[in-house]
Amino acid sequence: MSNLAVTVYKIGGGIIDDAAELTKFLGLLAQTTGPKILVHGGGKGASAMMRELGLTPTMVNGRRVTDAATLDIVVMFYAGKTNKEVVANLQRLGVNALGLSGADGNVIEGVKRPVKEVDFGFVGDLTPASVNKNLIISLLQGGITPVLCPIIHDGQGQLLNTNADTIASAVAVALAPDAEVTLHYCFEKNGVLRDVNDDNSVIPDIDATRYEELKTQGVIADGMLPKLENAFAALHQGVSRVIIGHALHINSELRTVLCLK
């Protein structure tokens, strides 16, 4: 397995909610060569359906409070509609995609988040042992592209809502002992920007030293800070490189590449 090189792509709600952009992204993804994994987030469809059904979506610090009725809806949306539409479209493009929740093949088993100041309900946290890398490697070796949705399970029959960024990072880290792993975060900007208002000010490369400088200078702040902290955490756990860029530029050089050195 030491010559396996795999890229873990993560797409978020913004692109899931834009059918035309999602189609373009999947077309670009189909043009990439080599083994890959796609992790997708949720999007606004679940909240819209909840409102239609008279339920009130509740978010705390950007995370969805997931009671039993909410869990039903997010499982239906993320593991059902979104996951299967993405898989069917990748199949159309010649990519042998296979959709997975964490329960499928026990690929990601987590724990229900403990109640502290906030009771998030049926929300799952991952542990270092959460990812069943053997199934993922076996699928990749069979020419299959796993498509992971942000629903996991606790091994006791309970499905749990979780976060696509967390899943992408955990999968990348779990595969790192067996493969050269690139973790590719797609979002709505062209990369890490020197000037947050100028999408052309992409910083092409950031290593650990440069990262400390950029933090000290205040170039990296606000929403970008936790994203990059997570990226460097993955690098410190064996991921070879992390790419941050726009979903529609995955095959271009317009992006930020993060490495330890």
Next chain:
Amino acid sequence: MSNLAVTVYKIGGGIIDDAAELTKFLGLLAQTTGPKILVHGGGKGASAMMRELGLTPTMVNGRRVTDAATLDIVVMFYAGKTNKEVVANLQRLGVNALGLSGADGNVIEGVKRPVKEVDFGFVGDLTPASVNKNLIISLLQGGITPVLCPIIHDGQGQLLNTNADTIASAVAVALAPDAEVTLHYCFEKNGVLRDVNDDNSVIPDIDATRYEELKTQGVIADGMLPKLENAFAALHQGVSRVIIGHALHINSELRTVLCLK
């Protein structure tokens, strides 16, 4: 592969709609030994949600007319909620289940039903080449129990609603050249009954000759007739035996076993 023996279990809407009975069934399934596949139907949840959303479910000859809005709901219910709840519960019971729609790994590719007297919309029909048996065999060899929902795709990016009985039969037939296949239809009666009003009048064994006699005698009629026609069609295509019985008696001798001779 010639020494592979596999059982394809099919459960329908009745048991899907009864959480307590479904839990009991899954417990019994977990006690069965050997490679197995579970195919599940839909249940009434999708129709109930459609009504909550102001949509009107339409059935013709027992089949759901599936417009785009209906397809969204059935994909969410069958491939999302039902499939993942079944998989998570089997994982709890120590069965390494993995849920699949037909799009996943291109496991079942069908065609949209042609419009004749009725336009069924996004409803899929299977062809003799629909089932990708290699993926199924590979999963079974890896100790995985595939759990199939009645959603397939057309290979052109379109998901299609189909019928769990049809999927179970097609999967059983596709595996027959490589394995000794038992197709086990679970339903609400104890088997094929001599007297439809007496659930204790189960006919334990029916071969092709006996089947013709029972038809001539009028013992097999009405709803049972298409079920047994399909069963014998599967036997004629290489399936070793078909079992028809109650979902909560899968491990008992109370059931009807169908063989060619």
